[in-house]
Amino acid sequence: MAALIGQVALVTGAGSPAGIGFASARALGLDGAALAIVSTTDRIYARVAELQAEGIRAKGYVADLTQPALVERMLDDLRAEFGRLDICVNNAGMTVVTEQGQLEARVDDLSLAEWEKSLARNLTTCFLVSRAVLPLMRAQTYGRIINIASTSGPVQAFVGDCAYHAAKAGMWGFTRALALEAAGDGITVNAIAPGWIATASQLESERRAGELTPLKRSGTPAEVAHAVRFLAHPDASYITGQLIVVDGGNSLPEDRGWRP
Numbered sequence: 001m002a003a004l005i006g007q008v009a010l011v012t013g014a015g016s017p018a019g020i021g022f023a024s025a026r027a028l029g030l031d032g033a034a035l036a037i038v039s040t041t042d043r044i045y046a047r048v049a050e051l052q053a054e055g056i057r058a059k060g061y062v063a064d065l066t067q068p069a070l071v072e073r074m075l076d077d078l079r080a081e082f083g084r085l086d087i088c089v090n091n092a093g094m095t096v097v098t099e100q101g102q103l104e105a106r107v108d109d110l111s112l113a114e115w116e117k118s119l120a121r122n123l124t125t126c127f128l129v130s131r132a133v134l135p136l137m138r139a140q141t142y143g144r145i146i147n148i149a150s151t152s153g154p155v156q157a158f159v160g161d162c163a164y165h166a167a168k169a170g171m172w173g174f175t176r177a178l179a180l181e182a183a184g185d186g187i188t189v190n191a192i193a194p195g196w197i198a199t200a201s202q203l204e205s206e207r208r209a210g211e212l213t214p215l216k217r218s219g220t221p222a223e224v225a226h227a228v229r230f231l232a233h234p235d236a237s238y239i240t241g242q243l244i245v246v247d248g249g250n251s252l253p254e255d256r257g258w259r260p
Contacts, residue, residue, distance in 0.1 A: 002032030003233055008082040012065060012129060013092035013148075014047055015039025018200040020148060021091040022047050023221035024228040028087060029056035031229060036078050036085075038063055038092070065092050065125040075132045085136040087232045090129055091148040093122035093167070094201065104160035118163035123170045130178060134187070143187035144232045147175050148224070151195045154243060155251045168193075172243055179241030188240040190231050194224045195247025214249035 009028045014021035014037040025037050025047070034057040037044060044060035051058040059081055063070045078085060105114070126147055137143030152158060153168030172191050179189040196202075196210035198218040210218030227244050230236060245251060 002030070003235075004028060004087075005032035007033045007086035008036065008078075008084050009033040009087035009089065009232065010036045010038070010078065010085055010129075010133065011089040011091060012038045012125065013094075015041055015043045016200050017047065017050070018221065019091075020194065020197060020199065020221045020224045021089070023225040024089050024091060024148075025058075026051065026054075026056075027222070027225040027229045028089075028232060029058065030054070031232075033087060033232075034058070034082060036061065036074075036082065038065065038074065040064055065129060066120040068128055071128045071132050075136075079136065084140060085133055086140075086142060087144045087146070088129065088133045088137075089146045089148065089228055089232075090126040090171075092125045092129075093148075106160065107162050110162065115163045118161070119167050119170070122164060122167035123174070126171050126174060130174075130189075134182065137182070137187050138185045141186040143182070143185070144236070145178065145182070145187065145189040146228055146231050147171050147189070147191040148228075149175070149191045149193045149243070151193045151245060151247050151251055154191075154193050155245060155247075175243070176241045183240060188231070188237065190240060191243045192224060192227050192231070193243055193245045193247065195219065195245070195250045197221060197224060197246075210248070212250075213247065214252065217248065219246060219248055 011021050011025040014025050025035050029035050036059050038061045042062055048058045048060040061074050063074050149171045150168040153165035154172040157165050175189055175191040196206055196218040224246050227246050
């Protein structure tokens, strides 16, 4: 029997057909959950149609989750549509991309505007959505909040996007703090740190980096979604405030010259 029948899941950043958000939504839906999925563009409705074609109840929302009023409006509609919320996957966020490609700026050259934009996109969205869903979860004394962080920031770093690292490390700190606050209401809060994942937005340099992991490849969105599915399961009731690293062992080697 599907473990999540009767439950409702909210997944943000689910607009890409080849992204972690949509893969996570699909995994939860196939396990029986009804879905509310969010993106910043109307491509979310194509993802809804794909889910519905598989027999999954789904509704899409277009919203800028850095705006508190839009987050609250979405939650009001979700409450009216579904009546409850059991799972929240905070996946919205990404590195800064310009017309020339991914932004690469050392701290000396990073503008305050780009710094604030990255924190808003990657950390403030997580805060605003989590804050909005808590009343629903507290009322039913049950909930699963799963934050998609990154190995960049909590575990490792690369040169050129300090704001992204700060935001993702902040997400990990937020996860632990919220886990303590929400535990008394039966709500678990955990984070997942993906490494090099072959999404539609993966750069060629990132693909090559994935080939240098101990598993010699990038991961797939479905492999990250499996960790989401694990933490969302009702039986994962004694796991909270934890970080699951999904990186093919990339953060393990101390000797970077070692090859299996």
